Amino acid sequence: MGRPPCCDNGVGVKKGPWTPEEDIVLVSYIQQHGPGNWRSVPENTELMRCSKSCRLRWTNYLRPGIKRGNFTPHEEGIIIHLQALLGNKWAAIASYLPQRTDNDIKNYWNTHLKKKVKRLQQPAAADSFQTTASSNAVTCSLNYYSPSSSSSHHSLQGMQQPMNSYPNTACSGGAPSNNETTTTAGVSNLFQTWMMRPSPAAAAAAAICKVAMQDFQEEQDAAAAASIVCQEQMVMTGGGDVNNKSSALEMVVAPVMGAASTATFSLLEDWRLDDMPGQAMDGFLGISAGCCADPIMF
DNA sequence: AACACGGTCAACCGCGTGAAG
DNA sequence: TCTTCACGCGGTTGACCGTGT
Secondary structure, three states: OOOOOOOOOOOOOOOOOOOHHHHHHHHHHHHHHOOOOOOHHHHHOOOOOOHHHHHHHHHHHHOOOOOOOOOOHHHHHHHHHHHHHHOOOHHHHHOOOOOOOHHHHHHHHHHHHHHHHHHHOOHHHHHHHOOOHHHHHHHHHHHHHOOOOHHHHHHHHHOOOOOOOOOHHHHOOOOOOOOOOOOHHHHHHHHHHHHHOOOHHHHHHHHHHHHHHHHHHHHOOHHHHHHHHHHHHHHHOOOOOOOOOOOHHHHHHHHHHHHHHHHHHHHHHHHHHHOOOOHHHHHHHHHHHHHHOOOOOO
């Protein structure tokens, strides 16, 4: 027996764009009951929407902390890096850009970045894009994930393995295609290769981590820092709640990046676990911005 | 002014996953 | 163990808008 559609094509179920009135009803319901249990939303309100539609509207549009408008060069760089690492795992990528929704990132990739990356993969065209910060971010990524780069090609080949320990939440929803199959080990290899390269981007990454660690130590007392490092290491080693909000990246960064990376990704993790959009990530992006602004670095 | 075209993005669809019974 | 169901994900669609002719 096949699985029926979520709303069973029920008569009277409204589709299409949401009206402001519907938004108000949904938001006020969620304010009272919290997000989740979406099935109950249309049952307990006058909304003639299916539960799926309610969830989508909330997560992609009404949820607090969503940033709209143009993507910054730093965000572009992050998306390109993570897309190269994780493939089209938009939810996982979105977890590192908490102000952006997976839908937003997916749309932005499909409408902007995919073309940009494709264009830049043609060597003749690449030079003309070296001058803007945005394009520098793209170019930097291409340096590491372009098939023409022997080391990255090597690493990418290492990713063509069965997915054994990939955190469910971070990449659930559909089996990976043969071309996009990634493993924690594969991502780790790629990251390791990336970090080992005596290159501007590796230097930039190291700088990011160094500055992050300095900032982190300035803002936190030793005990708090140690506590967070311990929590992070639990996540890294699988001791944490990897089924909650962790992702492949936490699983692979620590072994190759050391304490400084722990601080950087602790900031990310803090942000995501606390559901406080913008704070830690702002710090992260701010650090990245410094590197990305440097035409040599990014 | 009218039309065609392409880009953008909100929303929908179908499927996988895991929990519950 | 099997079935059912809610939820979440990635892919796709279609309405809307801006621009060019």
